[in-house]
Amino acid sequence: MSDPLSAFGRAEAYDAYAQTQRHVAEALAGRIAALPLPKAPRVLEIGCGTGFLTAALRPRIGGDWTVTDLAPEMLARCRARIGDGPGLCYRLLDGERPDLAPESFDLICSSLAFQWFADLQGALERLMALLAPGGRIAFATMAEESFAEWRAAFVFAGLEPATPLYPSITQLAALSDAAIAEEHIVERHADARAFLTALRGIGAQSPRAGHRPATAAELRRVMAAFEAGGASVTYHVAYVVVDGE
Numbered sequence: 663m664s665d666p667l668s669a670f671g672r673a674e675a676y677d678a679y680a681q682t683q684r685h686v687a688e689a690l691a692g693r694i695a696a697l698p699l700p701k702a703p704r705v706l707e708i709g710c711g712t713g714f715l716t717a718a719l720r721p722r723i724g725g726d727w728t729v730t731d732l733a734p735e736m737l738a739r740c741r742a743r744i745g746d747g748p749g750l751c752y753r754l755l756d757g758e759r760p761d762l763a764p765e766s767f768d769l770i771c772s773s774l775a776f777q778w779f780a781d782l783q784g785a786l787e788r789l790m791a792l793l794a795p796g797g798r799i800a801f802a803t804m805a806e807e808s809f810a811e812w813r814a815a816f817v818f819a820g821l822e823p824a825t826p827l828y829p830s831i832t833q834l835a836a837l838s839d840a841a842i843a844e845e846h847i848v849e850r851h852a853d854a855r856a857f858l859t860a861l862r863g864i865g866a867q868s869p870r871a872g873h874r875p876a877t878a879a880e881l882r883r884v885m886a887a888f889e890a891g892g893a894s895v896t897y898h899v900a901y902v903v904v905d906g907e
């Protein structure tokens with residue numbers, strides 16, 4: 663297993679495996695486009711990846727975009743998809759600790775990146791400081807019931823699940839009085855190997871911090887239990903909007 667940043671860097675076939683991520687980015691774009699936004703908003707995107715949200719939202723709301731990611735390879739893939747032009751700037755940025763000017767954005771948006779933050783509450787407080795008056799943060803992130811089937815397979819095999827712990831909808835709603843919608847998306851895989859290949863393909867194979875990697879024999883038991891349960895996996899996605907001051 664590798665650290666998340668280098669795993670995302672190596673995810674060269676991300677788009678081929680990322681049907682759920684594409685769906686979520688498009689759903690988030692629809693929700694954001696329905697919000698009252700100023701004309702030509704100043705937009706900061708965090709964790710752009712290969713550009714699914716950028717591509718889905720930018721044509722709908724226009725504006726001046728600062729498109730960012732922590733992984734240089736991901737930022738380059740996004741730039742290759744979207745291209746250069748007026749009102750577009752690409753920047754390496756740790757979205758959890760953004761070194762940007764206060765009150766300089768009308769919208770901060772992000773699809774399926776905030777679940778990688780070590781401290782979501784602290785990150786949101788720092789991001790709120792970047793919002794101009796009346797600005798908003800809108801993001802999609804993983805919630806509590808994600809990967810329930812994979813976790814159940816670990817428990818069935820007598821092991822502690824390796825999957826990161828995601829917040830509940832109640833915990834997310836408590837963050838800065840957020841407005842939340844949720845969606846359960848079920849991915850069906852041919853078998854456990856296909857699921858693990860897809861997870862590696864999107865660079866998301868890193869286990870929970872501090873988790874001891876399963877041995878080969880343990881992993882075989884988990885994979886067998888996962889297949890006995892049907893080899894499908896749920897993404898529990900929260901769409902969150904936080905209003906600034």
Ligand SMILES: C[S@@+](CC[C@H](N)C(=O)[O-])C[C@H]1O[C@@H](n2cnc3c(N)ncnc32)[C@H](O)[C@@H]1O
Nearest residue numbers: 670683709710711732733736756757773775778
């Ligand atoms: C699952 S991908 C989602 C990418 C894209 N938004 C999409 O919907 O396909 C997560 C992305 O978040 C980025 N990321 C992870 N931690 C980050 C951080 N602290 N700051 C900025 N980007 C981060 C990763 O490099 C990766 O590109």
